[in-house]
Every structure is written in C-alpha cells, then in structure tokens.
Amino acid sequence: MLRSVRPLRPLLLGLALAAFSGPAAFAQPEAPAPSEGEAGEGEGAPGEGGEEPGGEEPGGEEPDGQAGEGEGEGQGAVEPPELEPPRLLEFVEADYPSGAEEEGIEATVELELTIAVDGAVTDARVVGPAGNGFDEAALDAVRRFRFEPAKRRGEPIPARIRYRYVFELAEEVPPPPQETDEPEAPAPGRIEGRVLGMEDGQPIQRAEVVLTNADQSIARRSVAGEDGTFRFDELPPGRYTLVILADEFGELTQEEEVVSNEITDVTYRMRLLEADEGEENFFGATAVIDPPPREVTRRTIPREQLTRIPGTRGDALRAIEVLPGVARPPFGTGQLIIRGSSPQDSQVFIEGIPVPQLYHFGGLTSIFNSRLLDRIDFFPGNFSVRYGRKTGGVVEVGVRDPLGIHPQRGIHGVAEFGVIDVSLLGEFPLGENAEAAFGIRRSMIDIVFDQLVPEDLLSVTAAPVYYDYQSIITWRPTDRDRLRLLVYGSSDRFGIVADEALGDDPAIRGNLDLTSRFHFVHFDYDRQVDDQTELDLDLQVGTINLEFGAGDFASFDARFNQIFGRAELRHRPNSRVRLIAGMDIFSAPLTLNYFGPAPQQSEGNPGGDPASTLEREPYTVDAVAYRPAMYFESDLQPWEPLKLILGMRVDYAREIDRWSFDPRMAAVLEVVDDFKIRGGVGIFSQPPEFQETAEGLGNQDLDFIHSVHTGLGFDWVIDQGIRLSVDGFYKRLWDRVVGTENGVPPRFTNGGIGRIYGMEVSGRIDPIDGRRFFGYLSYTLSRSERQDREGDDWRLFDFDQTHIFTLVGAYKLPRGWEVGVTLRLVSGNPTTPIVGSAQDLTSGTYFPIYGRVNSERNPLFNRLDLRIEKQWIFESWKLALFLDIQNVYNQQNQEGYIYNYDYTQRTPINGLPFIPALGIRGEL
Amino acid sequence: MGRGGVLLSLLAALALGGCADELDxxxxxxxxxxxxxxxxxxxxxxxxxxxxxxxxxxxxxxxxxxxxxxxxxxxxxxxxxxxxxxxxxxxxxxxxxxxxxxxxxxxxxxxxxxxxxxxxxxxxxxxxxxxxxxxxxxxxxxxxxxxxxxxxxxxxxxxxxxxxxxxxxxxxxxxANRAPAFTGFTLAGESWGEAEGLMPGVTSCEGLDLPELRVDDDEVEIGMAVREGDREAYLQRTPDAPEGEPANEDLQITHLVSAGDMERLFTFIDDEALEDIVEYTPPAADDEDVDVPAEGLVVRFWFVMRDLRGGHDVVMRALCVRP
CATH class of the missing domain: 2.60.40.1930 (Macroglobulin (MG2) domain)
Incomplete structure (x- = not known):
C-alpha cells in the first residue's frame, strides 16, 4: 500500500481568500476581464510549482490550476489584482503518523497560517484538529512551507490564510484497466448561470466562481463576464459546490445538481457589503501583523454592524452601550460605566492614546467619525498590561487606514445630514504609497435649541454646539514601515445667560457656560523589524481645555498639555512564544484656576446642598502630572489547545510619588472545536483623580487605587455565525479614594473598599452566508457595592444595575430596505431617599436630609429604539435615507425625582423622550 | 464625558423634559x-x-x-x-x-x-x-x-x-454689618402700605381696606425700595482677589405670596439692578386650588431681604382679590 500526503488546496479557497484580505481583495472592476490562464497564474495556489509527494500533481486539482484549462468563460486580460494571495512555492511532506497509518486512518487538518513578507510561515495554528498525531505532523510540515508572499498592489505584505492539510493513504496502483464491456460513462451536463446584485439586479462583473465536486476530484474556476454570466461545461453528473466571490459583495456558497445532457441554469443574487464582516477581515490590510488577543474577555462588534444598531443613529461608538457589562448612564449622559466601576475608572483609547471623552454633550454623538474606525475592542476587565492607570474597563478604538476599505484607489467621500448633526468625510491617495482621509462634523442642535428652551426663562448665548474633526495620513515608505499622522479634536460649548436666579437657589444666577475641547496630534510609526519582531512607536501631543462657569458661584478653567508616548516591541522567537515589552509615559503640564466649593467625593455622595450654603474658595494650581510605566507580557502556547498570557506592569505617579506593581495573567483553553474556556486574574492600579491630590485641593499623600480582577468564562460557536459567551467575574477594590467625614482637610483618604461580582451572557448572530439578519443578545446580572469607611455598612454603587438586558436585531429587506430594533430592559439606578429637610435661614434655601445612601431604586428602565434605512445604489455612488427613533413608545423612564423647596413633595423626573432623527447619507 | 458635561446634560434634560409643574x-x-x-x-x-x-x-x-x-x-x-x-x-x-x-x-x-x-x-x-x-x-x-x-x-x-x-x-x-430695611412698596405704581386691621385667621376682605385686584387680571408690578446705603461696602473674595477686594453687598429679596403667581422667587439688588420690581398675577378664576369668596380673598405677601452677611428684614403686605 502506498501512502500519499496531499495538501488539499484551499478547497475553501474562497474562505482562505476572505481570511486573507476580505471581500475587497480582488476588486478590479475597472480592469479588463482576465483570461483563465492568466488569472490562474496570478493567484497561485498551494502546491503549485512544488514537487508533489507520491508523484501526484496536487496543483492540478486546484481550482486555480483548473482555470487554465477552463472553458473560456473568463474574458479578456486583467491587470494584477489590488491584493494577491500568497502562493505556495515549497511544499513539505508531513510524516504520516505511524499509528494512524497502520490503522488505515485518513484525516484532514485545517490550519491557519501567518505568512511574512518574505514568504516564511511565522505562525501556524490548528483550527480544525484531527487528532491521532495528524495535527502535530501537519504543523511541523507547514512551518517549513515557503510561499510567494501576498501582495498589495504588487508590494509584499504579511497575510494569514486558511489551509487544509489532507492525509490520505493511497491505494495500491491498480493494474491498467482491461478492455471490458462495461457501459460508457454517462454523458456530461453543464452549469450556466448569472451573478446579480441583490439590491439592483445589475450583473456583478468579474465575480469569481469556483466549482468542486464532493471528493474534490473536480475543481474548476470561472470568472463572470460583463453580463454577470459564467458557465461550466462537460461536467459529470452529480452534485457540485459553487463558491462565488465578488469583491464588495462578499462570498456565496451554493450546492447544485448536474444532470446528464442537461443544462443547470442558475442565478445567484448577492448583497452588497458595506464593509468588512468580521474581525478577520481587518487582518492583512496593513504592514502590521495584528497582535493576538491578550485579554480574557474581548468583545468586538464587526464594523459593518456597528453603524446599523438602532438607537445609535449609526454612531459606531454608541454601539458599546449594547455590550454586556456596560451599564446604562442616566439621561443618556454618555458616561461609560463598565462592570460596576465609576466612569472615571474606565478609559477610552484611540489607537492606544487616552482621550478625555468619548461622547459629545448629551451622549448622542461620539467624538470620532464612525466611518474612519477600524474596530472597537471592549475589555470589561482583565485587560492587558498594555493598558494601565485604570481599574475599570477599557475601550480601544482602532482607526483604519485611508482607503483601507475601498477596493478602488481613488477619491471616496461620505456626506451625512441629520437633525442632530452633519458630517463630511473624504479619502484620497497621496502618491503611490500614501493615503489621506479627513472628517468633520458639526452639531445642528443649536439651530433647534432656541425652539425648545422657554424664552422667558433663559437667554441662550451659545446653544449646545459641538464639532469634531479627524485627519489621517498614512505613508508606507517600505514594505516593512508604516507611518501615520493622526490629527483630531473635539469641541463642545454650551452657555446660557440667566438674568435671575435659576430655580430655588439664589446662588445660581448669571452665566452658565461650559466649554470642553481637545486637539491631539498623534504620530505612529510601525516597523516590521524582521520576521519575528515588530516595533510600534507612538507619540501624541495635544491640549485639553475645560472651562466651566456658573455665574459668580463657581468657575473652573483648566488647560492640560497632554503628552503621551508609547514604545512597544513584540518578538516571536517561535510559533509558541511571543514576547512583548513596552513603556508608556503620560505627562500633563497643567494650569488650573478654580473658584468654588471644595471638591467632595462624587460617587456615593448624593450631594444636593443648596449652592448658597457652600463656602467657596479660590484655588490656583500649576503642576505637572508625570506618569511613566513599563510593561512586559508573554503569550505562551505550552500545549496546542492552551494559551497563557503572563504580564506585569510597573507604574509611577509623580504627583503622589508612589509606585504600583501589577501582575496579571490569563489563559485560554480550547476544549473542543469552537468551545473555549477563558480565565484570568490580575491587579490593576489607578492614580487618584487630579483634584483629589492637587495641592490645596486634595491630599498629596494619597496612594494608588487598587483592584483585583478575576474572571472565568467560555466562548461557544454554536453554529456558523452564531456565538454564545458567558463570563463570570469578581472584582475587589481597595484604597478607594473617599471623602473625609464632613469634607474636612485633607478632604480625601484611601479608606474605601468595594466589591463587584456578576455574570454576563452574550449571544450574537452574524449576517454571514447570505443571512439577512443579525442580532445581539446581552444580559448582565451583577452587584456593585462600596464601603466608604471602616465600620460603615456596605452600600450600593451609584450606578449599580442588577439586570441589564439588551436585544438588538436588524433585518435586510429587499430593494435596499433595512429595519432594526433595539430593546433595553435595565434595573433602575439606586437613589438615596430624602427623609427631611433643614431650612437654612441664611439664604432661605433648604438642605435635604438623606436616609441611607442608595437604599432605594428607580423603576425598571425600558426603551425600544427603531431604525429604518433605505439605500439606493447607483453606478458610482450610494444614497441612504434613514430614520433612527429613540424611545419609540415614549416610555417615561424615571431617572430620579424633582423635589419641592422643602422636600415634602416630589415628582419623577424622566429620561429622554421620543427622539426621532432623520438623516440622509451620500457615499462616493 | 466630564462632570461638567454631565451637569449640562442633566440641565438640558431638565429644560427639555422638566416636570416640576406638578409641585407647588x-x-x-x-x-x-x-x-x-x-x-x-x-x-x-x-x-x-x-x-x-x-x-x-x-x-x-x-x-x-x-x-x-x-x-x-x-x-x-x-x-x-x-x-x-x-x-x-x-x-x-x-x-x-x-x-x-x-x-x-x-x-x-x-x-x-x-x-x-x-x-x-x-x-x-x-x-x-x-x-x-x-x-x-x-x-x-x-x-x-x-x-x-x-x-x-x-x-x-x-x-x-x-x-x-x-x-x-x-x-x-x-x-460691623447693619441690617438692611425696606423703605416702601408700590403696587401697580401706587404706594402700598401695611394692612391695617388684618388679623391672623382672616381670609375674607370684608371690612378691610386693601388694594384690590380681580381674578384673571393681568399681572401687576410690585416695587420695593431699600434704604440708600444698605448695600454696605465690604471685602469680597473672588478668584482674582483671594484676599478680598472692596465690594458692595448684594441684597437678596425673596417674594412669597399666599395665592396667585409671582414672576420669580428672588431678586438681587446689585450694581445692575438698583430696585426690585416683580410682577404678580392674581389667581385665575378656574384655579381649583384657590377659592375666592364673593367678598374677596385676602392675599398675603412676605418680602424677605438678606444682605447675606447677617442682616435681615421681613415685611408683610396684603391685597384683596375679588371674583
């Protein structure tokens, strides 16, 4: 018995190519159609050009290889594709596991290969194990493969592909067949078909169609012509699998039956993809190899779905609200409340740089144009040592390269007009190796604000006005280098003039004004030092300006000149070990002038004192916050199904002259296919807030705030595109900064502790394989408690929400329509009852007298949001009209109470009412 | 979002969806x-x-x-x-x-x-x-x-x-600080004196000589005068002058009434407003919370002045609202 080891060419070639470059990879719609032979040569295939063990010619079975002998359906010549997949140059035969050979076992191992720019396999992992020693044998072989690297416009780039390694025991070569009287083989059949767009019925030109039969003995390829037609002749009767790849239309797989002497006529309709459909698609588009997940729990919503979530007005960053572990802020204030942590304990990063805010006033809109985002990673806990100085959660916003999602290298633009704001986005090439993009947005609220605010109450001088802008330039001077310059900023201003005192407090009169703006310049340099080493350098400088004025009662004017630098070196000595070393420095020279009451503990303090009763003082601070840090991390794979992530981080905060040391670890165990168990534990430290340590304002002897995160959960891919995750977590906080009793100096101490525990369930259905529906289900069950002083009773955290349930669904209807809903059911926030009042005869106002802090709770919050969008696709541009309605049934969700002057009467104050937002978007 | 942003978001929410009308x-x-x-x-x-x-x-x-x-x-x-x-x-x-x-x-x-x-x-x-x-x-x-x-x-x-x-x-x-004092009141431009003979418990206008208004009347102006020099000089601490700079007191006047509507609760006598004029609107005929008898309803006013440095003055006035 002879044995043969055959690499099964990416039978799932479509899958491999999609993993390599996304749906846009082969888009060259303006190029002439390829001839079969040329197309086959250009794309290459594993096994092609290599000596085949056993004397076989596996390349001959490749769909690509078949193209050269195709039926001539592909028409004309073609320019090299925008992106080319890697091509196998040197195939290495694997050792057939002896035991398996003896027992006659055959197998197929599915692998994922990372191929560097020099064609070497730098990483290989088994994604479809076969056991019996096959996995190890296949890994050993593919690591010695040599590829012609993937190319982007002819330039080599790293890539990741799927590869099947097939182990077959070849039958003994039978003797030549004798002439017999057996009947002739049945007459062949034919498949003819068309590929059309779902929305407009227009032919999809140059769609690639790959045909294979069940045992892979037949594999052919065709390219649709200008009328979208394709054809496969001379097919033996039987069932065939057709995979249709059509750049921005994605991929479609269908089964067809061929009958002798008959033509099987098929028509395939494919839906246009807005963008990439999964995180895999983000890979390979740049010169940077995506680092592997370093977190126990990372939740990512594909970009294509981010802008389609009802209730967000298409704002991708607002989609964070639907993720498990994220609590609902009252009034839609946009605060990030992650796993029971205070908003100031969590941080938003844009490309690794901390930004002061995520949303504009009111939380309706984020500060970064969604269409420039590459990904949003949300780490509710147990995050990597790359992130520090926070004890809550982390949101990392990735910015894509200009033109990165467009198959054509030309000018692209999006303009969007809505009742809330208007925005403009443009992208264009800058020579051969550089691209640029810009975005700008401005609010429209000020135009309608005058109509909403009572004229006789307020005189508006600066209605809510916000704007933000982004500019990105990417330059790749060499195959191994990428430089990016990001310039972005945001501004919010809101001001009113009150001629008389507002409400019942005579102290609040005069101008109310709030200005919040920042402007950042971020320089990013990535270098692929060699096949195993990457260097990432970031430097950001910018200013943050905060101004607040409440008449003559209080004023605040602060300017931070934020400087943030990061250097990270990643090295992979072998496929099972990855080492990361990095340092980051946060420095913020600041000038602050403040006049007003002394700062108090904010969380757990119902406040409510009449402004008239607060003693006010002027404070001036000139200081430099200087916080350097170093971190080290290793990703280890000691055993194929197990990944271990060990890290440590050391932080220093000059303003308190304290160090912190944070060891962290995480592990991921792939128990069986599509089922992983994750766990992690680590220490997280955070410097006190600035006002808590500033000289004159707070206590300079404060220490870091500490917490320990523990988490355990699993990911289960139930079926293709259907996932379920469950996570349990426990967090312990200590050295929490709390106010001193009655706010006496030093005003703050590290005397508080806390505990947070709960469970998160996340379900997701992706719109793959032609599925028109996508949906999310998230549910969080948690409890977050605090103890402010030793001996105090435990109390609930201000935003403790026992149950957070979110259901999102969107369905694509024919003719470019889409409809979606978001339903939220959330426990009401805790409130502190008022049990009495004391009249202050000095001012005529009343002090509320509180009962036990957070001992009551608002009623259940429930809200339904609806989004309807209609899209028209024209030859060179798209137009969309959308209506996004928040709170469709105008549910009166109680957020608290308004009291009368002496707190003897109260009435609920409700959250945001029915808010329809109509918008129109044009996309070039 | 910073605390300021949160504050203004709340303010905006209140402005858009305030429901304090249900409270007195x-x-x-x-x-x-x-x-x-x-x-x-x-x-x-x-x-x-x-x-x-x-x-x-x-x-x-x-x-x-x-x-x-x-x-x-x-x-x-x-x-x-x-x-x-x-x-x-x-x-x-x-x-x-x-x-x-x-x-x-x-x-x-x-x-x-x-x-x-x-x-x-x-x-x-x-x-x-x-x-x-x-x-x-x-x-x-x-x-x-x-x-x-x-x-x-x-x-x-x-x-x-x-x-x-x-x-x-x-x-x-x-x-030393001295208490401020009201020197006179006007109602619709007419001098408005103390309500002579008005005893506690009296709500009917019968037998009383009070200025009169009718239900559903338009608003009228109430004027208050203070003594010249009641805005005493003192050292006021500000962000620009932490040690204090010379300033004159602001006089805070609170207007309270037993029926009808006041234009506002507070007025400040300061550099920009040297007198207090506030509008008063009698109760409406269909106001279910106010019963105006045929002989008229006595409406009491309390005007409270504070110099916020320990000086106070409280004065009561009354008028009659007829059906």
Whole structure:
C-alpha cells in the first residue's frame, strides 16, 4: 500500500481568500476581464510549482490550476489584482503518523497560517484538529512551507490564510484497466448561470466562481463576464459546490445538481457589503501583523454592524452601550460605566492614546467619525498590561487606514445630514504609497435649541454646539514601515445667560457656560523589524481645555498639555512564544484656576446642598502630572489547545510619588472545536483623580487605587455565525479614594473598599452566508457595592444595575430596505431617599436630609429604539435615507425625582423622550 | 464625558423634559412656614447685626401662613460650628453657647438670645434647632439626627421644620454689618402700605381696606425700595482677589405670596439692578386650588431681604382679590 500526503488546496479557497484580505481583495472592476490562464497564474495556489509527494500533481486539482484549462468563460486580460494571495512555492511532506497509518486512518487538518513578507510561515495554528498525531505532523510540515508572499498592489505584505492539510493513504496502483464491456460513462451536463446584485439586479462583473465536486476530484474556476454570466461545461453528473466571490459583495456558497445532457441554469443574487464582516477581515490590510488577543474577555462588534444598531443613529461608538457589562448612564449622559466601576475608572483609547471623552454633550454623538474606525475592542476587565492607570474597563478604538476599505484607489467621500448633526468625510491617495482621509462634523442642535428652551426663562448665548474633526495620513515608505499622522479634536460649548436666579437657589444666577475641547496630534510609526519582531512607536501631543462657569458661584478653567508616548516591541522567537515589552509615559503640564466649593467625593455622595450654603474658595494650581510605566507580557502556547498570557506592569505617579506593581495573567483553553474556556486574574492600579491630590485641593499623600480582577468564562460557536459567551467575574477594590467625614482637610483618604461580582451572557448572530439578519443578545446580572469607611455598612454603587438586558436585531429587506430594533430592559439606578429637610435661614434655601445612601431604586428602565434605512445604489455612488427613533413608545423612564423647596413633595423626573432623527447619507 | 458635561446634560434634560409643574412653586405659601428671621445685637440702636464678644444676639423667627395663623413652639441651640465643607452644619465638640426652648403655643414668637463669650474662638455662631408650627415641639430631639426630624412635633400635631442659621460675628465696630430695611412698596405704581386691621385667621376682605385686584387680571408690578446705603461696602473674595477686594453687598429679596403667581422667587439688588420690581398675577378664576369668596380673598405677601452677611428684614403686605 502506498501512502500519499496531499495538501488539499484551499478547497475553501474562497474562505482562505476572505481570511486573507476580505471581500475587497480582488476588486478590479475597472480592469479588463482576465483570461483563465492568466488569472490562474496570478493567484497561485498551494502546491503549485512544488514537487508533489507520491508523484501526484496536487496543483492540478486546484481550482486555480483548473482555470487554465477552463472553458473560456473568463474574458479578456486583467491587470494584477489590488491584493494577491500568497502562493505556495515549497511544499513539505508531513510524516504520516505511524499509528494512524497502520490503522488505515485518513484525516484532514485545517490550519491557519501567518505568512511574512518574505514568504516564511511565522505562525501556524490548528483550527480544525484531527487528532491521532495528524495535527502535530501537519504543523511541523507547514512551518517549513515557503510561499510567494501576498501582495498589495504588487508590494509584499504579511497575510494569514486558511489551509487544509489532507492525509490520505493511497491505494495500491491498480493494474491498467482491461478492455471490458462495461457501459460508457454517462454523458456530461453543464452549469450556466448569472451573478446579480441583490439590491439592483445589475450583473456583478468579474465575480469569481469556483466549482468542486464532493471528493474534490473536480475543481474548476470561472470568472463572470460583463453580463454577470459564467458557465461550466462537460461536467459529470452529480452534485457540485459553487463558491462565488465578488469583491464588495462578499462570498456565496451554493450546492447544485448536474444532470446528464442537461443544462443547470442558475442565478445567484448577492448583497452588497458595506464593509468588512468580521474581525478577520481587518487582518492583512496593513504592514502590521495584528497582535493576538491578550485579554480574557474581548468583545468586538464587526464594523459593518456597528453603524446599523438602532438607537445609535449609526454612531459606531454608541454601539458599546449594547455590550454586556456596560451599564446604562442616566439621561443618556454618555458616561461609560463598565462592570460596576465609576466612569472615571474606565478609559477610552484611540489607537492606544487616552482621550478625555468619548461622547459629545448629551451622549448622542461620539467624538470620532464612525466611518474612519477600524474596530472597537471592549475589555470589561482583565485587560492587558498594555493598558494601565485604570481599574475599570477599557475601550480601544482602532482607526483604519485611508482607503483601507475601498477596493478602488481613488477619491471616496461620505456626506451625512441629520437633525442632530452633519458630517463630511473624504479619502484620497497621496502618491503611490500614501493615503489621506479627513472628517468633520458639526452639531445642528443649536439651530433647534432656541425652539425648545422657554424664552422667558433663559437667554441662550451659545446653544449646545459641538464639532469634531479627524485627519489621517498614512505613508508606507517600505514594505516593512508604516507611518501615520493622526490629527483630531473635539469641541463642545454650551452657555446660557440667566438674568435671575435659576430655580430655588439664589446662588445660581448669571452665566452658565461650559466649554470642553481637545486637539491631539498623534504620530505612529510601525516597523516590521524582521520576521519575528515588530516595533510600534507612538507619540501624541495635544491640549485639553475645560472651562466651566456658573455665574459668580463657581468657575473652573483648566488647560492640560497632554503628552503621551508609547514604545512597544513584540518578538516571536517561535510559533509558541511571543514576547512583548513596552513603556508608556503620560505627562500633563497643567494650569488650573478654580473658584468654588471644595471638591467632595462624587460617587456615593448624593450631594444636593443648596449652592448658597457652600463656602467657596479660590484655588490656583500649576503642576505637572508625570506618569511613566513599563510593561512586559508573554503569550505562551505550552500545549496546542492552551494559551497563557503572563504580564506585569510597573507604574509611577509623580504627583503622589508612589509606585504600583501589577501582575496579571490569563489563559485560554480550547476544549473542543469552537468551545473555549477563558480565565484570568490580575491587579490593576489607578492614580487618584487630579483634584483629589492637587495641592490645596486634595491630599498629596494619597496612594494608588487598587483592584483585583478575576474572571472565568467560555466562548461557544454554536453554529456558523452564531456565538454564545458567558463570563463570570469578581472584582475587589481597595484604597478607594473617599471623602473625609464632613469634607474636612485633607478632604480625601484611601479608606474605601468595594466589591463587584456578576455574570454576563452574550449571544450574537452574524449576517454571514447570505443571512439577512443579525442580532445581539446581552444580559448582565451583577452587584456593585462600596464601603466608604471602616465600620460603615456596605452600600450600593451609584450606578449599580442588577439586570441589564439588551436585544438588538436588524433585518435586510429587499430593494435596499433595512429595519432594526433595539430593546433595553435595565434595573433602575439606586437613589438615596430624602427623609427631611433643614431650612437654612441664611439664604432661605433648604438642605435635604438623606436616609441611607442608595437604599432605594428607580423603576425598571425600558426603551425600544427603531431604525429604518433605505439605500439606493447607483453606478458610482450610494444614497441612504434613514430614520433612527429613540424611545419609540415614549416610555417615561424615571431617572430620579424633582423635589419641592422643602422636600415634602416630589415628582419623577424622566429620561429622554421620543427622539426621532432623520438623516440622509451620500457615499462616493 | 466630564462632570461638567454631565451637569449640562442633566440641565438640558431638565429644560427639555422638566416636570416640576406638578409641585407647588416655592414662592407660594400654602402651609405654615418660617419665612425669615430678624437679627440684632441687644442694645445696639443702629441696626447692627455683628455682635462683638460679650454682646448678646437676639434672633426672632418670622412666620407665614395662607391665613396668617401660626402658633409656633421651638427648641434652638447656639454653638460653635464644627469644621465641615458640606451638608447640614452641626455643632463642634464644645459646650453649646445657649440652649432654649419655647413649648408654650402662645409664647413662641419671642426671641432667642445668645451671648457671645469673650474668648469665643470662631467668627460665626451656629444656631440649629426645630420649630413646630401650631403644635408642640419635642424638646428632647437632637436636630443633628436625621431620624429625629420626622417627629419634630409631639403627638403628630402641627408642622415641624428643622432650622439652621450661621451668623457672622463682628471684628470691630467700623466693619460691623447693619441690617438692611425696606423703605416702601408700590403696587401697580401706587404706594402700598401695611394692612391695617388684618388679623391672623382672616381670609375674607370684608371690612378691610386693601388694594384690590380681580381674578384673571393681568399681572401687576410690585416695587420695593431699600434704604440708600444698605448695600454696605465690604471685602469680597473672588478668584482674582483671594484676599478680598472692596465690594458692595448684594441684597437678596425673596417674594412669597399666599395665592396667585409671582414672576420669580428672588431678586438681587446689585450694581445692575438698583430696585426690585416683580410682577404678580392674581389667581385665575378656574384655579381649583384657590377659592375666592364673593367678598374677596385676602392675599398675603412676605418680602424677605438678606444682605447675606447677617442682616435681615421681613415685611408683610396684603391685597384683596375679588371674583
């Protein structure tokens, strides 16, 4: 018995190519159609050009290889594709596991290969194990493969592909067949078909169609012509699998039956993809190899779905609200409340740089144009040592390269007009190796604000006005280098003039004004030092300006000149070990002038004192916050199904002259296919807030705030595109900064502790394989408690929400329509009852007298949001009209109470009412 | 989003979706309440309110009620305030300067007095306590205990209210503060004097000589005049002048009424507004909360002036609203 080891060419070639470059990879719609032979040569295939063990010619079975002998359906010549997949140059035969050979076992191992720019396999992992020693044998072989690297416009780039390694025991070569009287083989059949767009019925030109039969003995390829037609002749009767790849239309797989002497006529309709459909698609588009997940729990919503979530007005960053572990802020204030942590304990990063805010006033809109985002990673806990100085959660916003999602290298633009704001986005090439993009947005609220605010109450001088802008330039001077310059900023201003005192407090009169703006310049340099080493350098400088004025009662004017630098070196000595070393420095020279009451503990303090009763003082601070840090991390794979992530981080905060040391670890165990168990534990430290340590304002002897995160959960891919995750977590906080009793100096101490525990369930259905529906289900069950002083009773955290349930669904209807809903059911926030009042005869106002802090709770919050969008696709541009309605049934969700002057009467104050937002978007 | 952003988001939400209309406006006196107080140094005949060490302060609470009937009892403690930057002020650890209680319903309007010791260590004196209007206060209650505030009045009779007041003391006579005083009122441009013969409990206009308005009348202007020089000079601390810079007092005037609508609760007499003119609108005929009898309804007004440095003046006026 002879044995043969055959690499099964990416039978799932479509899958491999999609993993390599996304749906846009082969888009060259303006190029002439390829001839079969040329197309086959250009794309290459594993096994092609290599000596085949056993004397076989596996390349001959490749769909690509078949193209050269195709039926001539592909028409004309073609320019090299925008992106080319890697091509196998040197195939290495694997050792057939002896035991398996003896027992006659055959197998197929599915692998994922990372191929560097020099064609070497730098990483290989088994994604479809076969056991019996096959996995190890296949890994050993593919690591010695040599590829012609993937190319982007002819330039080599790293890539990741799927590869099947097939182990077959070849039958003994039978003797030549004798002439017999057996009947002739049945007459062949034919498949003819068309590929059309779902929305407009227009032919999809140059769609690639790959045909294979069940045992892979037949594999052919065709390219649709200008009328979208394709054809496969001379097919033996039987069932065939057709995979249709059509750049921005994605991929479609269908089964067809061929009958002798008959033509099987098929028509395939494919839906246009807005963008990439999964995180895999983000890979390979740049010169940077995506680092592997370093977190126990990372939740990512594909970009294509981010802008389609009802209730967000298409704002991708607002989609964070639907993720498990994220609590609902009252009034839609946009605060990030992650796993029971205070908003100031969590941080938003844009490309690794901390930004002061995520949303504009009111939380309706984020500060970064969604269409420039590459990904949003949300780490509710147990995050990597790359992130520090926070004890809550982390949101990392990735910015894509200009033109990165467009198959054509030309000018692209999006303009969007809505009742809330208007925005403009443009992208264009800058020579051969550089691209640029810009975005700008401005609010429209000020135009309608005058109509909403009572004229006789307020005189508006600066209605809510916000704007933000982004500019990105990417330059790749060499195959191994990428430089990016990001310039972005945001501004919010809101001001009113009150001629008389507002409400019942005579102290609040005069101008109310709030200005919040920042402007950042971020320089990013990535270098692929060699096949195993990457260097990432970031430097950001910018200013943050905060101004607040409440008449003559209080004023605040602060300017931070934020400087943030990061250097990270990643090295992979072998496929099972990855080492990361990095340092980051946060420095913020600041000038602050403040006049007003002394700062108090904010969380757990119902406040409510009449402004008239607060003693006010002027404070001036000139200081430099200087916080350097170093971190080290290793990703280890000691055993194929197990990944271990060990890290440590050391932080220093000059303003308190304290160090912190944070060891962290995480592990991921792939128990069986599509089922992983994750766990992690680590220490997280955070410097006190600035006002808590500033000289004159707070206590300079404060220490870091500490917490320990523990988490355990699993990911289960139930079926293709259907996932379920469950996570349990426990967090312990200590050295929490709390106010001193009655706010006496030093005003703050590290005397508080806390505990947070709960469970998160996340379900997701992706719109793959032609599925028109996508949906999310998230549910969080948690409890977050605090103890402010030793001996105090435990109390609930201000935003403790026992149950957070979110259901999102969107369905694509024919003719470019889409409809979606978001339903939220959330426990009401805790409130502190008022049990009495004391009249202050000095001012005529009343002090509320509180009962036990957070001992009551608002009623259940429930809200339904609806989004309807209609899209028209024209030859060179798209137009969309959308209506996004928040709170469709105008549910009166109680957020608290308004009291009368002496707190003897109260009435609920409700959250945001029915808010329809109509918008129109044009996309070039 | 920073705290400022949160604050303004809340403000915007309130502006867009406020629902405070269901609550009684603060200026509307629908039940008994302490509307203000008057403070003076015993023996000082110039209206001085800044007591020097060794002098005695006299405090008199002023009350308001829709029908003018208030029979108060009270318990008050004067003490040195404890260090605190927020919340209801409370006494420091030292012995109280004075403790007094009036439990006789007929005697409750007498003043409360406290003598400032020669060696007193603070520049303010704190007075805390509770008053029970038309009932007897529980003299044993601890005003610093929130639980106690739900049972200020014994047997549940009367309306209880906790009180706090911190009074600035004087350093020298030259810098002493003096109480401001109203010098006159106008109603719709006409002089508006005291309501002669108006007794507590009277709500009908019968037999009274009061200015008259009718239900559903348009708003009328009420003018208040203050003494020239009542805006006394003092050193005011500001962000630009932490040590203080010369300034004149702002006089805060609170307008309270037993029926109808006031344009606003507060007015400030300051550099930009040297007189107080506020509009008053009589009750509407269809106002279900107001019963205007055929002979007319007596509407009481209380005007309370504070210089925010220890000086107070409280004046009552009345008019008649006819059907």
């Amino acid at each position: 406006p603060t200026y509307l006196v629908v039940k008994e309440r302490v509307v203000g107080l008057e403070v003076g140094v015993v023996g000082a005949d110039d209206g001085r309110t800044s007591a020097m060490p060794g002098e005695t302060l006299s405090l008199e609470l002023r009350y308001g009620a829709p029908d003018g009937v208030v029979e108060p009892t009270w318990v008050l403690i004067a003490c040195e305030p404890a260090p605190s930057s927020f919340g209801v002020p409370f006494c420091g650890e030292g012995e109280p300067l004075a403790i007094d209680a009036e439990l006789d319903l007929g005697e409750g309007k007498r003043p409360f007095e406290v003598t400032i010791p020669e060696d007193y260590g603070s520049d303010t004196v704190l007075m805390i306590g509770a008053v029970c209007m038309n009932g007897v206060v529980d003299a044993s209650l601890n005003p610093s205990d929130p639980e106690a505030l739900s049972r200020i009045c014994t047997d549940g009779e009367g309306l209880g209210q906790a009180l706090t007041y911190e009074h600035p003391l004087g350093v020298d006579e030259d810098a």
